Amino acid sequence: EDQVTQSPEALRLQEGESSSLNCSYTVSGLRGLFWYRQDPGKGPEFLFTLYSAGEEKEKERLKATLTKKESFLHITAPKPEDSATYLCAVQATGGGSNYKLTFGKGTLLTVNP
Amino acid sequence: KAGVTQTPRYLIKTRGQQVTLSCSPISGHRSVSWYQQTPGQGLQFLFEYFSETQRNKGNFPGRFSGRQFSNSRSEMNVSTLELGDSALYLCASRRDISFYEQYFGPGTRLTVT
Numbered sequence: 001e002d003q004v005t006q007s008p009e010a011l012r013l014q015e016g017e018s019s020s021l022n023c024s025y026t027v028s029g030l031r032g033l034f035w036y037r038q039d040p041g042k043g044p045e046f047l048f049t050l051y052s053a054g055e056e057k058e059k060e061r062l063k064a065t066l067t068k069k070e071s072f073l074h075i076t077a078p079k080p081e082d083s084a085t086y087l088c089a090v091q092a093t094g095g096g097s098n099y100k101l102t103f104g105k106g107t108l109l110t111v112n113p
Numbered sequence: 114k115a116g117v118t119q120t121p122r123y124l125i126k127t128r129g130q131q132v133t134l135s136c137s138p139i140s141g142h143r144s145v146s147w148y149q150q151t152p153g154q155g156l157q158f159l160f161e162y163f164s165e166t167q168r169n170k171g172n173f174p175g176r177f178s179g180r181q182f183s184n185s186r187s188e189m190n191v192s193t194l195e196l197g198d199s200a201l202y203l204c205a206s207r208r209d210i211s212f213y214e215q216y217f218g219p220g221t222r223l224t225v226t
Contacts, residue, residue, distance in 0.1 A: 032213045043203050043217035100169050103156035
């Protein structure tokens with residue numbers, strides 16, 4: 001069974017204090033790993049897709065990386081508006097139309113001014 | 114381009130009743146997936162529809178059902194509501210089954226009393 005574990009569960013940072021969120025996964029074959037951001041009371045907002053080990057993607061202060069066992073979401077010089085829950089999800093390889101995302105429980109990031 | 118829309122946004126029902134939730138995908142998107150989000154279990158996959166056919170199903174009882182219409186809009190139905198069905202129900206759309214990135218709506222908050 002596919003499993004996704006995110007750590008830490010919660011993280012408090014001061015504005016400008018860079019850090020990383022971890023997503024470790026167990027899947028028979030990885031089709032894609034996805035990062036989402038979720039604000040309270042809203043649906044998850046798509047951030048990145050990573051497909052193979054060694055791949056990196058960046059967006060503003062966020063950078064996602066992927067290895068064969070885990071992914072990291074690096075946050076450089078965060079601002080209070082980066083406060084949110086960050087969700088990681090994987091899709092395993094399978095039949096052509098067999099699509100199911102398995103999500104981690106998320107990391108609640110709080111950035112204090 | 115309008116995002117995924119879900120109606121209603123909030124709903125209060127009594128145990129034993131049934132409920133229908135609606136989702137309109139992003140224009141041009143033909144696949145719709147449904148997820149249940151709770152504090153304890155996180156985001157869990159319910160089912161996916163493409164071309165009016167259910168393509169994949171998660172581990173939920175038969176009380177949870179759905180359908181998709183020819184315009185790609187989707188509905189989800191939960192019969193004989195239980196207290197444990199209280200959750201945020203999220204709908205996500207993607208262009209078609211060969212595209213992996215999916216985009217979420219704001220969700221319907223269902224409270225069962």
